[in-house]
Amino acid sequence: MRIRRSTFTPAPGAYSGCERNEQHFKRLAGRKIKEKTMTEKRGIAPTERLRQDKELKLERLREAGINPYPYRFDRNTTTVECIANESAWIEEGKEVMLAGRLMSQRVMGKSCFANLEDRDGNIQIFLRKDEIGEDEYKRFAKLMEVGDHVGVRGVLFRTRTDELSVRVAEVTLLGKSMLALPEKHHGLRDPELRARQRYTDLAANSDVRQLFITRSRMLRLIREFFEEQGFLEVETPVLQPLYGGASARPFTTQHNALDTKLYMRIANELYLKRLIVGGLDRVFEVAKIFRNEGMDRSHNPEFTMLEAYASYWDYNDLMPFIEELYRRLAVELTGSAQIVFGDHTIDLGSPWERLDFYDALEKYTGRDLRGADEEALAAFADELSIDVDPSWNRGKLLDAIMSKKVEPNFIQPVFLMDHPKEISPLAKDHRDKPGQVERFEPFIATMEVANAFSELNDPAEQRRRFEAQMGLRAKGDDEAQVMDEDFIRALEIGMPPTAGLGIGIDRLVMLLTNSHHIREILLFPMMRPEA
RNA sequence: GCGCCACUAGCUCAGUUGGCAGAGCAUCUGACUCUUAAUCAGGCGGUCCGGGGUUCGAAUCCCUGGUGGCGUACCA
Numbered sequence: 115m116r117i118r119r120s121t122f123t124p125a126p127g128a129y130s131g132c133e134r135n136e137q138h139f140k141r142l143a144g145r146k147i148k149e150k151t152m153t154e155k156r157g158i159a160p161t162e163r164l165r166q167d168k169e170l171k172l173e174r175l176r177e178a179g180i181n182p183y184p185y186r187f188d189r190n191t192t193t194v195e196c197i198a199n200e201s202a203w204i205e206e207g208k209e210v211m212l213a214g215r216l217m218s219q220r221v222m223g224k225s226c227f228a229n230l231e232d233r234d235g236n237i238q239i240f241l242r243k244d245e246i247g248e249d250e251y252k253r254f255a256k257l258m259e260v261g262d263h264v265g266v267r268g269v270l271f272r273t274r275t276d277e278l279s280v281r282v283a284e285v286t287l288l289g290k291s292m293l294a295l296p297e298k299h300h301g302l303r304d305p306e307l308r309a310r311q312r313y314t315d316l317a318a319n320s321d322v323r324q325l326f327i328t329r330s331r332m333l334r335l336i337r338e339f340f341e342e343q344g345f346l347e348v349e350t351p352v353l354q355p356l357y358g359g360a361s362a363r364p365f366t367t368q369h370n371a372l373d374t375k376l377y378m379r380i381a382n383e384l385y386l387k388r389l390i391v392g393g394l395d396r397v398f399e400v401a402k403i404f405r406n407e408g409m410d411r412s413h414n415p416e417f418t419m420l421e422a423y424a425s426y427w428d429y430n431d432l433m434p435f436i437e438e439l440y441r442r443l444a445v446e447l448t449g450s451a452q453i454v455f456g457d458h459t460i461d462l463g464s465p466w467e468r469l470d471f472y473d474a475l476e477k478y479t480g481r482d483l484r485g486a487d488e489e490a491l492a493a494f495a496d497e498l499s500i501d502v503d504p505s506w507n508r509g510k511l512l513d514a515i516m517s518k519k520v521e522p523n524f525i526q527p528v529f530l531m532d533h534p535k536e537i538s539p540l541a542k543d544h545r546d547k548p549g550q551v552e553r554f555e556p557f558i559a560t561m562e563v564a565n566a567f568s569e570l571n572d573p574a575e576q577r578r579r580f581e582a583q584m585g586l587r588a589k590g591d592d593e594a595q596v597m598d599e600d601f602i603r604a605l606e607i608g609m610p611p612t613a614g615l616g617i618g619i620d621r622l623v624m625l626l627t628n629s630h631h632i633r634e635i636l637l638f639p640m641m642r643p644e645a
Numbered sequence: 646g647c648g649c650c651a652c653u654a655g656c657u658c659a660g661u662u663g664g665c666a667g668a669g670c671a672u673c674u675g676a677c678u679c680u681u682a683a684u685c686a687g688g689c690g691g692u693c694c695g696g697g698g699u700u701c702g703a704a705u706c707c708c709u710g711g712u713g714g715c716g717u718a719c720c721a
Contacts, residue, residue: 160655160690164672218681225678242678260671274679297656297670299682304656306713318656362720407720408646417721501718517719555721562721593720618721642712 168292171257175287178253182290187265189213193235196270200278204270210280212237213265213288215317218298221255227279230266233323238279239266246282254285260298261291261317309633310641326637328447329623333400335446336420336619339439345396345422350385352378352402358601359383359540361593362405365415378404382421383540383614384601387569390423390612391604398422400619411631412561415640418619427613428568429552433529436556436564436615437466440527440622447626455559455628458525466527466556470547474530475512478520483512491515505590509536524557539579539595541567558625566615573605 175182190211196203203210214232224243229236243251258264268282296302296318308315308322315322337347355374357364359381367376382401389397403419424431441451444462451463469477472484481494491511495502500518502511512534524530532550535543541551552568570576580602586594623635633639 160672163690164655167672218683220680220683221677222680222683223677225680227680227683229681238681240679244678273681275681277679277681279679294655294671299670300657302656303658304713307656360721403721405720408718410717410720411715413720419721565721616721621721644712 164294165292168290171259172290172292175253175257175290178249180253180287182287184286184288187211187213187286187288189265193230193232193237196237196280197235197278200270204272207269209267209269209283211265211267212239212280213263216258216260216262216264217295219255219258219260224251226251226255230264230280231320234327236320238273238277239268239282239285240271240273240279241282241285246284250285258285258287259291261293261295262287263289263291305633306641309639310644312637325627325629325635328627329635332443332447332623332626333619335443336439336617337400339442340398340422343396343424343435345398345424346394348386348389348394348397348399350379350382350389350399350401352404354379356596356598356600357381358595358598360405361537361595363407363592365404365406380405381419381616383616384598386421386423387609387612387614388601388604390425390569391607391609396422396424409640411633412621412624414620414632414636417632417636420617420619421615422617423569423612423614425610425612428611429554429566429613432566432613432615433466433468433554436566436617437462437527440558440563443622443626453626453628455625456630458559460526460558460625462527462558466529468529468531468554470531471512471516471533471550474520475515478523479515483515507536507586509534510591513537521557521562522560524560527556527558529554529556536582538567539583540570540576542570542572543575561621561625562618563621563625564615564617566613569609569612569614571605571609571612573602576605577602 172182188211190209193212193214196210196212199208202208212230212232214230214236217229217231217236219228220226226241228239228241230239241251241254246254265286265288266280266282267284267286268280271279271281273279296314301318302308302311302315308319316326341347353367353369353376355376357377357380359379360383362380364380365378367378368374369376379401380403382399382403386397386399398420399422400418400420402416404416405413406415407413409415441462444451444453451461453460453462472482476482479494479498483491483494486494488508488511491508492502492506495511495515498515498519500514502514506514516530520530531554532544532547533541533553533555535541535549535551538551538553541553544550544552553566555562555565557563570579577597580595580597583595584597587596620632620635624630624632627635629635
């Protein structure tokens with residue numbers, strides 16, 4: 115903890131019993147001694163002074179018989195409802211009871227303006243000494259301050275400068291703030307502090323609250339969409355004895371009672387397909403996924419992925435399905451199927467381009483790689499100044515060339531289709547294209563936003579694919595998938611033709627909120643622990 | 646991982662060639678009954694990220710450690 119840079123040190127005893135905070139207070143205590151000696155010459159340190167001011171206010175409130183942390187408040191409306199019903203409520207003289215955080219306070223002798231902010235909005239409140247009484251007025255002006263939670267009772271009116279306001283008859287302190295809120299004009303900017311202290315970020319920056327409200331609405335719309343189409347929402351294990359369904363390194367953990375190693379899931383694919391085998395027909399899950407890999411602007415070690423499986427569909431059914439879903443989300447959340455992302459305007463409305471994997475490579479590299487063998491691909495990758503790992507096979511090489519030379523061109527939505535079999539161990543062979551599978555990945559703004567295929571349901575073929583993966587693993591590819599005998603048994607029980615889909619929820623939120631870092635759209639992104 | 650950049654008051658930021666550490670907001674005191682980044686007057690507030698070095702003198706130059714940002718690599 116870099117104490118010097120942090121205003122937001124909790125009150126001693128506030129979280130007693132928490133080891134981290136005990137350490138924290140030890141440091142604070144050490145610091146106080148140091149500052150006391152400084153006080154003699156230079157006065158009191160700002161964090162200490164702010165705390166002392168606030169503690170004095172608390173004490174005075176208690177002396178006046180006010181509980182600074184009361185139990186509840188009966189609000190009968192919100193700021194947004196006040197704005198929406200303004201004229202009717204002014205006319206009928208409706209008494210409104212609002213609760214929120216005090217975000218500004220302008221005291222002018224015997225009258226005072228302030229702003230009250232709740233989750234969705236902000237409204238000005240107005241207090242006069244001769245209307246609420248001297249004691250209550252003084253308490254509000256002197257002992258309540260920006261950051262405090264307050265409740266007010268009053269009526270709506272328009273000020274002389276024509277701003278909708280609440281003429282307050284009674285003000286109630288609902289929760290005293292003991293630490294200063296960030297500067298009111300600029301808010302909290304430091305990206306590290308914003309992520310580490312999301313509570314402060316949310317309190318200080320209303321646009322951040324709006325973004326996470328949008329994320330929540332998006333998830334609700336997605337659930338509605340899948341349910342309309344007859345999908346059943348299910349839950350599958352996070353802790354798994356075998357991990358599978360994707361190529362990635364897992365987090366490992368230990369179950370004490372079973373004395374066994376467990377993995378945090380890197381995908382839920384194999385479990386959802388077991389449910390299709392069992393006859394649940396159409397299922398989906400909004401799943402927290404964990405991958406033990408690097409972090410950057412579009413990767414967090416834990417992230418949210420939606421996976422869905424539909425019996426009797428193939429991957430051709432999923433393309434219009436995804437187009438419709440994304441278009442609807444854009445329209446509902448941004449008001450238009452044309453969304454702005456950075457410098458680009460992206461059209462989610464019209465049918466998306468469909469591009470065969472090898473055609474895409476040819477289009478952007480000028481080379482037809484369909485028949486190219488491993489050696490030729492390695493040479494070509496080298497030519498394109500791609501760092502080639504000698505352990506890479508044909509599939510990895512193709513994938514690397516695709517990532518480096520082709521994907522950066524995918525600004526407008528495109529379905530990249532029919533991937534090489536080598537990099538798709540769970541997808542069904544393409545019905546017409548030997549060596550390729552029935553798979554597609556939609557790209558938008560160069561981000562891979564989903565992954566879908568006609569699911570492989572032939573148990574013998576699935577076994578051969580797993581065996582090929584195990585071969586890669588033996589050669590040192592620690593992302594290769596592992597054999598799952600129980601999954602093979604499930605396929606032997608019998609899986610109908612099925613189409614499967616995975617959607618990266620976080621990336622979709624980034625797209626629809628024009629956010630360019632995953633940290634911006636996760637409430638609590640992974641951060642290095644505070645030292 | 647690697648490369649480049651940043652770190653100054655609680656917050657947002659200035660700080661010239663190496664020469665006394667600055668502003669706004671917040672906080673405190675006073676004035677003010679329609680303000681709204683309220684205003685006006687006055688006051689308090691600093692481990693210039695930590696450690697080491699060069700120098701008469703370091704926020705500033707050098708070395709080193711920490712944290713973060715951007716780019717790059719693997720991945721969704």
